[in-house]
Amino acid sequence: MRSWCVTAALVCLLAGAVLAWPAPPQPPCPCAQPEWCNPVKTPPRKEVFVFAVRNDTWKHYDWDKVTTVVMFGFYSEELMCYAHSKGARVVLKGDVKASDVAHLPDPLFRDDWVITQVALMLKQHMDGINIDIEQAIPAGDPARDGLTALVNETTFVFHAINSASQVTFDVAWSPDCIDGRCYDVVNIAKSCDFLFVMSYDERSQITGPCVASANSALETTLGGYQEYLKLGIPADQLVMGVPWYGYDYPCLNLSKDDVCSIKKVPFRGAPCSDAAGRQVDYKDIMRLMRNSSRRWNDTFKSPYFNFQEGGQTHQMWYDDPQSLQYKYGWAVKQGLRGVGMWHGDTLDYTTTDPKVKKQTQEMWDSLPKYHKKS
Template structure:
């Protein structure tokens, strides 16, 4: 039985090393060069990646089905392609489970000619719990294994917009940042815990967003470990009440200790938003306090909705802050949700969103 297992293992290793899906074998070599400025793209599947601005992209985190064509093309442009990594934390409290999971991911990355892994573990964790320490160990051990087995590989870890136990994610941010190559800061869903009035508000208000980075930097985390994530989507909130001042009261949907949350709304892609705003009752409006666009519309039943989103005007000052604070780079959730059709207005809107990542 042991002999069979060793033979099978050898066959698998041969297969992994033999089957390069790219037209040119050198495109299966992992990317080792580190970009001076990171543009980190989450891709959720399909073929819209063919329309990305590849002059900017440095890393693609694949959250959809494995696409060998994407890997080959990204490598031809000098961009990394990394796996998604997620695991229930209670499972990896056991050291042996943790090691097995890491080994599995390293082998998968090798077999798919990938360049690292993005750890997207957004689970609630209590400070100093067993899960708290297991998560820190997971990041450290994953980084060590990937760097050892795939030289030059990248290990990133996704964090909320602030390190202050947002969504009860009380992690050891300092040690995690030291352990991995970069933190992708999800500067969106900032209404996931609404402690005040249950009203519709900006997904990523500017001052709150930038305050989050000041908090990370206040922990003495190296700014070159931080990538700013911006939203290419918005929230559509059905209004329970719509005041004369244009305030939209929303349904109470609790989330991790907060009485209200953005779960009262529905996430909408930028391409939907750009079409809907044109037929809205208000047209595009601008909130100067939150530095964010929004609009109001009525659905077929006559109910008023308020939609908050980000566009080049709201993204540009964030991108400028990336430069002024000396951060590692910028990225978005997610690359697929712009309108990549040949329609002239859509092409212009899409180009402006990509360009906004580099500032104004």
């Protein structure tokens, strides 16, 4: 084991050893109010967990509801200050690359990874980290236990530095080795504050007929949560992540019953996948639907519509306030930790069109009305 760098007075444990490390100098606060650089100290509460992928729309979020924002792929001092002024946490994106998976069993690799993330949190005045890996790891691979150890060590060190910091981990819509991600979700859940369940891209591996279908079908979505709960993971350690986007599928054939046959695009052992389509932001879905008729699939509790583009029939599957209410309502009833979405920037925040502004507002209004301070 090696020495670390933390604040001069801080002593923490990592992997069973006592390690003390002097931190790099804390950078000056860039906020208009110095207290906005302080970490949010709110105790555990119900979450509205938002991924931000752009640096030009976040001011338009409903900050009366947002509790945590993940800066996904960028950093903004202005966003950090603004979120803290609204009592919301801002956390890092903790990425583990495919090339790094094989190194997860190595304690020195994990030490370096945690050191890097901690230094970044301190430098940027952040409140924690959201660990997003999404790489395939077989059940018997030593990297599986290495990943669990990484989450455990990250949480321990982050909490040692700031007991109110937040460490979360993204998991697939089901714990059943989705896309080859055979993670030890039970022990990962015990090691961090909560799991963000990505209840979308449920057609990444299509083993049945190669047809277009719902991105987040209600029965499939809730079935995934039931499996997590059966594993003994408490409901208050699960945040329901929903899609604020959809999939546009070019149809090879569209039957009289609206069944859209799609191109066979294999993925990790499945003959077909949603890669036959393309992801589309909610604002663009609403634009495409202007000349089409919204339809409803009552089995999947999901809207869709057909449209023409370039002389070909397409079928769009997506979620809107009606379909999301079924999911949000279940999350509240079951006592989940909260809800969130991928991602907060798919809506149209710039238009002056009253109809489009209403569509944007309705998406935010559909979120559960949690008491933000509780």
